[in-house]
Every structure is written in C-alpha cells, then in structure tokens.
Amino acid sequence: MLKSLSISASGLSAQRLRMDIIADNIANAQTTRPPGETPFYRRHPLFAARGGESFGSLLNKQMSREELGVKVVSIAEDRVTPGELIYDPGHPHADANGYVHMPNVNVVNEMVNMISASRAYEANVTVINATKAMAAKALEIGR
Amino acid sequence: MKDSGLLPLLERALQLSSLRQQLLANNVANVDTPGYKRFDVSLSEALRSKTLDPRGHVYQEQRTSLRIDGNNVDIDQEMAQVAENNLYFDSVATNISKQLSMLRYLINEGRR
Numbered sequence: 001m002l003k004s005l006s007i008s009a010s011g012l013s014a015q016r017l018r019m020d021i022i023a024d025n026i027a028n029a030q031t032t033r034p035p036g037e038t039p040f041y042r043r044h045p046l047f048a049a050r051g052g053e054s055f056g057s058l059l060n061k062q063m064s065r066e067e068l069g070v071k072v073v074s075i076a077e078d079r080v081t082p083g084e085l086i087y088d089p090g091h092p093h094a095d096a097n098g099y100v101h102m103p104n105v106n107v108v109n110e111m112v113n114m115i116s117a118s119r120a121y122e123a124n125v126t127v128i129n130a131t132k133a134m135a136a137k138a139l140e141i142g143r
Numbered sequence: 144m145k146d147s148g149l150l151p152l153l154e155r156a157l158q159l160s161s162l163r164q165q166l167l168a169n170n171v172a173n174v175d176t177p178g179y180k181r182f183d184v185s186l187s188e189a190l191r192s193k194t195l196d197p198r199g200h201v202y203q204e205q206r207t208s209l210r211i212d213g214n215n216v217d218i219d220q221e222m223a224q225v226a227e228n229n230l231y232f233d234s235v236a237t238n239i240s241k242q243l244s245m246l247r248y249l250i251n252e253g254r255r
Contacts (some may be wrong), residue, residue: 001161004168011172018175047176049169068165070172120174123218127168130225134164134232138157141239 001138003068004131010050010069011124017072018045018117022110029105035095040103041077042110048073078104152190153239159186159197160232166201167225170216177212180205181221186231 021043031040051067081104089098166182173179180203189200207215 001164004161004164007165007168007172011168011174014172015175047173049173049176049179068169070176116175120218123171123174123222124168126222127171127225130229131164131168134161134229137233137236141236142243143240 001131001135005128007069008124008128008131010071012121012128014045014047014070014072015117015121015124019114019121021045021075022114022117025105026107026110026114028103029107029110031103032091032093032100034093035101039083039101040105041079042081042103042105043075043077044113045075046073047071081106150239150242153235153242155195155197156186156190156235157232157239159184159189160228160235162197162201163228164225164232167221167228170221171218171225174214174216174218174221177214179214179216180207181216183224 025042028040033039047070050069050071083104084102085099086102087098088094088100091100094100163184163186166184170181170183182201182203184197184201189197192200204215209215209217
C-alpha cells in the first residue's frame with residue numbers, strides 16, 4: 001500500500017518537473033541572443049518507466065520502492081525545429097541582414113503540454129487519495 | 144477458525160487488491176512514458192490458483208498501443224479501474240470485519 005503511494009509520488013514529481021520546464025520555455029519565448037551565440041532552444045523532459053520495462057524484470061526483482069514508478073532520464077533540447085526570423089534592423093540582436101532569430105518556442109504548443117501535465121498530475125493525486133482511502137479502510141478492520 | 148477457510152481467502156483477496164493498486168498507480172505514473180505498456184493482475188485467476196504468490200498472475204498488455212509513441216495507458220480506463228479496486232478493497236475489508244465480529248459474538252457466547 002505504501003509502495004503505491006511512492007509510485008504515485010514519482011508520477012507527481014515527474015509531472016511537476018515537466019511543468020517547470022514548460023514554464024521555463026514560456027518564460028524564454030521572447031529571449032533573443034546576439035548573432036553567433038547559440039539561441040535559446042525549447043526543452044522537454046524524457047520519461048522512462050522505473051524497473052518493470054519487461055515482465056521478467058518486474059517478477060525477478062523484489063518490488064522495492066525504487067523500482068517502480070516513473071523517472072526523468074534527461075531533459076532534451078529541441079535543436080531541430082527552426083525558430084522564427086523577425087525583420088527588425090534596429091534590434092541590438094539583429095544579424096547582418098536585419099533579422100532577429102527568435103527561440104523555437106511555440107507558445108500554443110507549450111500551453112497544450114501544460115494542460116496535459118496538469119491533468120496527469122491530477123490523475124496521480126486521485127490515485128493517492130484512493131490508496132489513502134484503502135489504507136484507512138484496512139485500519140478499520142477489527143473495530 | 145482454520146476450518147472455515149474464509150478468512151485466509153479474504154486476506155489473500157486483500158493482498159491482491161493491494162498489489163493491483165500498485166500496478167494501477169504505476170500505470171497512471173507512466174501515462175506519459177514513451178513505449179510503456181500497462182501492467183495488471185487477474186484477481187479471479189489469482190484467487191482460484193493454489194500458489195500463494197500473486198505475482199505469477201501479473202501480466203503486461205504488450206500487443207495494444209494507444210498512441211504513436213507505443214504507450215497503451217488509457218487514463219480514463221485506469222481511473223475507472225482504480226475506483227473499482229477501491230470498492231473491491233472496501234468490500235473485502237468490510238467482510239473481514241463482519242467475520243471477526245461474528246467470531247467475537249461466538250466467543251462471548253452470544254452476549255455481545
């Protein structure tokens with residue numbers, strides 16, 4: 001029962017980290033850098049299941065606290081999607097042709113991800129509440 | 144007490160329900176993990192079998208895929224399963240309480 005709680009807690013912290021990254025992306029949606037410097041790239045977390053990637057490993061390992069749930073393996077930078085070019089010759093970060101390189105953050109995209117992270121967080125909270133109700137019920141046995 | 148066989152069975156059902164809660168919590172935690180396939184345990188099969196270790200009845204749904212990243216966790220279905228498991232646990236726990244109170248009634252020779 002307590003394992004269920006820590007599994008759900010790993011889901012909560014993973015979604016919270018995802019939310020932090022989304023906030024960072026949105027906060028830097030207008031961050032420009034002078035030409036020649038690497039621009040701000042949008043970031044996204046990579047999730048992986050702890051332990052039970054395969055059926056066998058779940059059975060063989062004693063299902064200890066650290067071996068179930070979700071973990072964030074890395075935070076990847078999206079260097080593929082091109083950023084917008086805005087013509088603004090007066091801007092201090094404009095290149096020789098007068099274009100300012102904007103970060104490749106799509107705010108609409110980030111907002112959708114934000115809702116998704118928030119819903120996933122809520123789902124984990126609901127499971128925690130269900131587990132809590134079950135544990136409370138088990139404590140009532142014999143009363 | 145041993146003759147009745149009901150309390151040990153109910154106890155196993157409670158343990159199974161607790162194991163199922165872990166698996167469901169794991170599924171919900173991995174709702175955004177690429178390539179994750181959901182785990183579940185068959186309660187009726189595990190209760191019918193003679194082996195006491197319920198982990199032999201844990202299975203993974205390998206074949207289905209809900210999204211393009213290979214993940215097959217349907218969050219609505221998972222939440223329904225969590226609610227169902229919650230009710231199941233409640234009913235089994237209530238049943239154990241009833242069994243124990245019947246036992247207490249007998250011990251007190253029907254005097255409460």
